[in-house]
Amino acid sequence: MARVLIIGSLEAELGTAARIAVARGARLIVAEGAAAGLARLRGEGADLVLCDVLHDVGWLVAQMDAERIACPVVACGRPDDAEAAVRAIRAGAKEFLPLPPDADLIAAMLQTVAGEPDKPVVRDASMTTLLARAEQVARADASVLITGESGTGKEVLARHIHAASRRARGPFVALNCAALPEALLESELFGHEKGAFSGAVASRKGKFEQAEGGTLLLDEIGEMDPRLQAKILRAIQEREIDRLGGSAPVKVDVRILAATHRDLTIEVAKGRFREDLYFRLAVVRLRIPALRERRDDILPLARHFAARYAHANGLPERGLTPAAEAVLMAHAWPGNVRELENTLHRAVLLAEGPSIGPDAIDLLEAAPSFAPDAPPLPAAFAAATAPLAAAAAAIAPAQPVAALVGRRVEEVERELILETLSHCLGNRTRAAEMLGISIRTLRNKLHEYRAAGVTVPPVPGQPPYAIAAG
Numbered sequence: 159m160a161r162v163l164i165i166g167s168l169e170a171e172l173g174t175a176a177r178i179a180v181a182r183g184a185r186l187i188v189a190e191g192a193a194a195g196l197a198r199l200r201g202e203g204a205d206l207v208l209c210d211v212l213h214d215v216g217w218l219v220a221q222m223d224a225e226r227i228a229c230p231v232v233a234c235g236r237p238d239d240a241e242a243a244v245r246a247i248r249a250g251a252k253e254f255l256p257l258p259p260d261a262d263l264i265a266a267m268l269q270t271v272a273g274e275p276d277k278p279v280v281r282d283a284s285m286t287t288l289l290a291r292a293e294q295v296a297r298a299d300a301s302v303l304i305t306g307e308s309g310t311g312k313e314v315l316a317r318h319i320h321a322a323s324r325r326a327r328g329p330f331v332a333l334n335c336a337a338l339p340e341a342l343l344e345s346e347l348f349g350h351e352k353g354a355f356s357g358a359v360a361s362r363k364g365k366f367e368q369a370e371g372g373t374l375l376l377d378e379i380g381e382m383d384p385r386l387q388a389k390i391l392r393a394i395q396e397r398e399i400d401r402l403g404g405s406a407p408v409k410v411d412v413r414i415l416a417a418t419h420r421d422l423t424i425e426v427a428k429g430r431f432r433e434d435l436y437f438r439l440a441v442v443r444l445r446i447p448a449l450r451e452r453r454d455d456i457l458p459l460a461r462h463f464a465a466r467y468a469h470a471n472g473l474p475e476r477g478l479t480p481a482a483e484a485v486l487m488a489h490a491w492p493g494n495v496r497e498l499e500n501t502l503h504r505a506v507l508l509a510e511g512p513s514i515g516p517d518a519i520d521l522l523e524a525a526p527s528f529a530p531d532a533p534p535l536p537a538a539f540a541a542a543t544a545p546l547a548a549a550a551a552a553i554a555p556a557q558p559v560a561a562l563v564g565r566r567v568e569e570v571e572r573e574l575i576l577e578t579l580s581h582c583l584g585n586r587t588r589a590a591e592m593l594g595i596s597i598r599t600l601r602n603k604l605h606e607y608r609a610a611g612v613t614v615p616p617v618p619g620q621p622p623y624a625i626a627a628g
């Protein structure tokens with residue numbers, strides 16, 4: 159269930175947005191102004207903020223950045239007020255929602271931020287067995303360790319377990335442990351009290367407390383530092399956590415799901431992962447096979463994505479020709495379901511005629527190392543914000559592609575990444591979102607650049623650990 163924070167008056171058109179969000183299953187938090195909204199974010203967090211442009215969107219985003227509260231802010235206002243829209247986007251709002259709001263747009267936003275779970279699409283016998291097992295263990299409260307290569311659907315399975323559990327009405331909170339340096343990860347997990355470190359201007363709940371009564375997915379747990387592993391172990395064993403700078407432990411009622419692409423038994427053998435934590439987490443182990451190991455899933459998934467992206471782009475649903483299906487079946491899918499999804503998204507946009515033929519299946523661009531983690535915003539969203547995009551384009555004209563001919567992709571990619579990062583004032587999360595890549599991919603790229611002697615914009619707020627870990 160997505161938690162939506164609305165900043166503004168519900169008596170105005172924003173009230174319609176609130177009603178639509180609730181009808182679509184969101185939990186609503188309302189604050190009268192930006193400062194009150196920030197206080198609610200510190201206290202209970204949110205998956206999405208809708209902020210009336212009459213309030214100070216720029217101040218809110220700056221405060222959220224300073225306090226490292228990661229949550230997309232969507233500015234809302236009159237569609238003819240392009241100036242306010244551009245101002246809000248420049249101030250760091252992720253999107254501009256024209257009022258009165260369109261019900262489909264709100265639904266699309268909710269789906270994007272909360273990744274509203276579709277039931278996993280499975281056909282292959284290995285996956286139907288795995289799903290049945292997942293549903294069976296969902297009812298218990300035991301920890302579950304989900305393993306599988308990147309893009310196989312570990313988070314999808316975790317959401318499904320949550321939805322099938324008795325905690326389904328509680329929050330589902332996911333945290334990518336590889337995306338943050340150790341010190342930030344600690345405060346993200348356990349929260350902090352005011353003054354716990356420079357920049358901690360107010361106390362804030364961590365993911366454990368935000369997931370109270372629900373499920374916490376610790377994604378990429380294999381990347382976690384041993385010191386934090388010890389703290390997670392304590393949280394699971396004692397069912398309590400210590401906020402940074404806190405004087406007393408806080409009781410938590412959270413079910414832990416963990417995911418990793420690594421073989422944790424190897425990490426344990428090498429002394430990089432605590433054995434006691436491994437046994438705590440791996441009460442139940444679910445291994446998702448790579449897509450190439452479950453070929454009967456390829457076509458049902460491809461049809462599912464073809465229908466989903468046709469719908470999202472306002473296009474008629476089209477089937478795949480036998481030749482296109484043959485191309486899909488012949489590919490090895492190193493990027494797994496995520497690669498298949500991106501390929502079908504492109505195919506839906508590229509295909510001409512009554513069905514999707516092999517010409518529209520463009521596998522070359524599906525480089526797994528650079529595949530976006532999150533699905534792009536639905537096209538309905540882009541359509542509604544088109545006037546804004548035009549205004550933004552007028553401010554920053556695009557570089558003509560012809561000017562790039564003769565340059566190496568690697569070089570252009572580096573420039574794009576570093577420019578985007580400076581544009582976002584060093585904010586990794588926002589830059590990754592803007593680039594359409596995962597924060598992990600961004601961090602890996604930055605490490606590569608730094609190793610090659612390239613100067614990388616520092617993390618805002620600049621505590622030394624953040625700069626070092628970049």
Ligand SMILES: Nc1ncnc2c1ncn2[C@@H]1O[C@H](COP(=O)(O)OP(=O)(O)OP(=O)(O)O)[C@@H](O)[C@H]1O
Nearest residue numbers: 278279280307308309310311312313314495496499
């Ligand atoms: N069985 C499935 N049915 C429908 N969609 C799926 C399925 N499996 C994966 N997907 C889609 O594929 C994409 C990747 O899935 P997900 O993020 O769960 O993978 P992951 O294994 O957690 O990846 P990573 O290890 O990189 O975090 C998502 O967009 C998800 O919606």
